[in-house]
Amino acid sequence: MATQHSRAAARLMISPSVILLLGWMLIPLGLTLYFSFLRYNLLMPGANPFVGWENYSYFLSDPAFKAAIVNTLLLVVGVLVITVVGGTLLAILLDQAMWGQGIVRILVIAPFFVMPTVSALVWKNMFMNPVNGLFAHLAKFLGLPPFDFFAAAPLASIIGIVSWQWLPFATLILLTAMQSLDSERLEAAEMDGAGPLSRFWYMVLPHLSRAITVVILIQTIFLLSVFAEILVTTNGGPGNASTNLTYLVYAESLLRFDVGTGSAGGVVAIILANIVAIFLMRMIGKNLDA
Amino acid sequence: MGRITLDKVRKAFGDVEVIPPLDLTIEEGEFVVFVGPSGCGKSTLLRLIAGLEDVSSGEIRIDGQNATDLPPAKRRLAMVFQSYALYPHMTVRKNIAFPLKMAGLDQAAQDKKVEGAASVLNLTDYLERRPGQLSGGQRQRVAIGRAIVREPAAFLFDEPLSNLDAALRVGMRMEISELHERLKTTMIYVTHDQVEAMTMADKIVVLRAGNIEQVGSPLELYRAPRNVFVAGFIGSPKMNLIDGEEAAKRNAHTIGIRPEHITPSPDAGTWEGTVGVAEHLGSDTFFHVHLPGREEPMTVRAGGEVSLHHGDKIFLTPDETQLHRFDAQGLRI
Numbered sequence: 019m020a021t022q023h024s025r026a027a028a029r030l031m032i033s034p035s036v037i038l039l040l041g042w043m044l045i046p047l048g049l050t051l052y053f054s055f056l057r058y059n060l061l062m063p064g065a066n067p068f069v070g071w072e073n074y075s076y077f078l079s080d081p082a083f084k085a086a087i088v089n090t091l092l093l094v095v096g097v098l099v100i101t102v103v104g105g106t107l108l109a110i111l112l113d114q115a116m117w118g119q120g121i122v123r124i125l126v127i128a129p130f131f132v133m134p135t136v137s138a139l140v141w142k143n144m145f146m147n148p149v150n151g152l153f154a155h156l157a158k159f160l161g162l163p164p165f166d167f168f169a170a171a172p173l174a175s176i177i178g179i180v181s182w183q184w185l186p187f188a189t190l191i192l193l194t195a196m197q198s199l200d201s202e203r204l205e206a207a208e209m210d211g212a213g214p215l216s217r218f219w220y221m222v223l224p225h226l227s228r229a230i231t232v233v234i235l236i237q238t239i240f241l242l243s244v245f246a247e248i249l250v251t252t253n254g255g256p257g258n259a260s261t262n263l264t265y266l267v268y269a270e271s272l273l274r275f276d277v278g279t280g281s282a283g284g285v286v287a288i289i290l291a292n293i294v295a296i297f298l299m300r301m302i303g304k305n306l307d308a
Numbered sequence: 309m310g311r312i313t314l315d316k317v318r319k320a321f322g323d324v325e326v327i328p329p330l331d332l333t334i335e336e337g338e339f340v341v342f343v344g345p346s347g348c349g350k351s352t353l354l355r356l357i358a359g360l361e362d363v364s365s366g367e368i369r370i371d372g373q374n375a376t377d378l379p380p381a382k383r384r385l386a387m388v389f390q391s392y393a394l395y396p397h398m399t400v401r402k403n404i405a406f407p408l409k410m411a412g413l414d415q416a417a418q419d420k421k422v423e424g425a426a427s428v429l430n431l432t433d434y435l436e437r438r439p440g441q442l443s444g445g446q447r448q449r450v451a452i453g454r455a456i457v458r459e460p461a462a463f464l465f466d467e468p469l470s471n472l473d474a475a476l477r478v479g480m481r482m483e484i485s486e487l488h489e490r491l492k493t494t495m496i497y498v499t500h501d502q503v504e505a506m507t508m509a510d511k512i513v514v515l516r517a518g519n520i521e522q523v524g525s526p527l528e529l530y531r532a533p534r535n536v537f538v539a540g541f542i543g544s545p546k547m548n549l550i551d552g553e554e555a556a557k558r559n560a561h562t563i564g565i566r567p568e569h570i571t572p573s574p575d576a577g578t579w580e581g582t583v584g585v586a587e588h589l590g591s592d593t594f595f596h597v598h599l600p601g602r603e604e605p606m607t608v609r610a611g612g613e614v615s616l617h618h619g620d621k622i623f624l625t626p627d628e629t630q631l632h633r634f635d636a637q638g639l640r641i
């Protein structure tokens with residue numbers, strides 16, 4: 019891409035995909051913005067007058083909004099902590115030479131291939147069900163009262179399910195990073211007097227930092243919009259205990275049929291996601307340089 | 309400080325015995341070079357001494373103390389790896405300070421030692437850089453710096469110069485020799501390059517397939533190689549080895565003669581041949597001379613200014629007092 023000519027040609031060649039992507043993004047965004055300024059309720063057909071910021075003030079002053087923000091953050095941070103810590107430990111474990119390594123690796127990666135709706139249903143009905151679930155049986159076997167996960171700790175249960183799904187992703191990325199760590203470097207550290215913990219802290223962790231950054235960035239994007247797991251388990255309840263921003267927008271537009279407020283919520287969600295993204299890039303994006 | 313004894317040390321990877329039982333003593337303050345062709349087990353032997361591999365049997369003693377089961381960190385040995393194994397995410401200063409930090413030294417003491425090592429190794433201007441911003445020779449020095457700040461009982465070097473270009477290699481060779489003169493610490497140096505071995509060692513250990521072929525000073529090995537392998541391995545250009553009739557005439561299975569112990573002459577001599585390729589080094593010229601009935605050419609040293617041309621007829625006369633004779637087992641007679 020050195021000459022003027024080749025640069026112009028390059029721009030021309032990538033323009034179709036850029037235009038397509040822009041259209042793909044801008045048209046829905048424009049429509050959402052447009053709807054968010056209308057009074058547009060599917061239960062009251064007729065005129066859709068322009069109402070200015072009314073939808074926004076309605077959405078932002080809704081007590082469910084604050085709960086949803088807190089829940090969204092808890093969900094994202096909770097899952098990130100569990101998957102990054104768990105993924106690092108699993109990656110170290112899987113990096114050791116052991117018998118049946120190939121099969122174990124496939125088993126660890128398997129949850130990633132289960133679609134979110136299915137995995138949430140499996141967890142809900144087969145593991146966490148207070149009557150028939152595996153955990154309930156286990157509790158009974160130990161003589162404890164069964165724990166009703168989705169009633170007593172709905173958000174924590176969802177964090178658990180989502181973590182289970184994303185753990186393989188984190189493990190996989192961190193494992194490949196582990197494998198690129200030069201073993202002579204670890205041996206040099208060992209000869210320099212670094213014990214296992216020091217070697218982890220001073221050699222392995224800095225080496226993994228870039229991979230951890232990638233895991234955090236990618237997962238955050240997906241975790242901000244967790245939806246299926248909530249829909250099939252708790253429906254955002256009890257109350258608003260497990261409602262995140264995505265689910266709240268859904269509830270506004272498709273349960274209360276208020277498209278205008280739903281759109282306003284969508285726009286708020288976009289803004290918040292961008293704030294989080296800028297924040298993240300500032301904080302850890304520098305790990306990706308060099 | 310720094311006397312290392314190997315007693316019947318043996319190493320096998322699974323069924324493959326890489327080091328058959330081997331005895332060796334490295335005296336305090338010695339510069340010992342392990343030399344041998346690639347894959348002969350030099351690195352493995354070094355790693356056994358370092359403690360990075362477990363011995364299959366036998367005993368390693370450091371200063372009289374049994375170190376066979378000591379972890380690497382407890383052996384007071386410092387190693388310089390072929391790949392340097394620097395810590396890329398740390399500055400040069402932190403790299404060199406790392407062993408001190410692990411030993412729990414306070415910051416002031418760390419700084420003092422790091423700066424001392426840096427000035428010895430001409431690294432003072434680079435202390436705040438990362439290894440990725442240094443040249444090969446500088447990285448090599450950082451690796452050495454990281455080793456010397458620990459004040460170990462012995463240094464272990466595994467082919468430390470093989471990633472450098474020829475000119476740098478000669479320079480670093482001198483620097484390492486200088487360092488040994490100054491520190492007087494035991495050094496064990498592994499290389500496949502016999503020139504490095506000859507120029508640096510107090511004592512050379514020639515290895516082949518894990519066996520020690522000969523131990524001795526560079527000149528001992530050069531003057532009296534114990535067998536054909538050592539004769540052919542030590543010295544550059546290589547010793548000329550002759551089998552068959554010429555050897556039988558001198559009551560040997562194989563005879564060896566170094567290039568400098570052959571006198572070329574245009575009109576009379578013991579062997580007659582034709583001149584092949586000539587290597588002009590300025591001070592010396594090495595001629596390859598083809599003798600009838602011999603596949604490999606003989607290498608002959610002549611002065612810098614000799615007018616012999618490709619295809620010329622030539623006579624060679626070996627200096628009979630400098631002839632090496634070997635029996636059918638390849639051992640020196």
Ligand SMILES: Nc1ncnc2c1ncn2[C@@H]1O[C@H](COP(=O)(O)OP(=O)(O)O)[C@@H](O)[C@H]1O
Nearest residue numbers: 321324326344345346347348349350351352353
């Ligand atoms: N970890 C290992 N597992 C199996 N074989 C090994 C291992 N390390 C070295 N070897 C074998 O031991 C022999 C000696 O290797 P090495 O000590 O690295 O040779 P050198 O350093 O002299 O070139 C080689 O044949 C090599 O394949």
Ligand SMILES: [Mg+2]
Nearest residue numbers: 350351352467
């Ligand atoms: Mg080697």
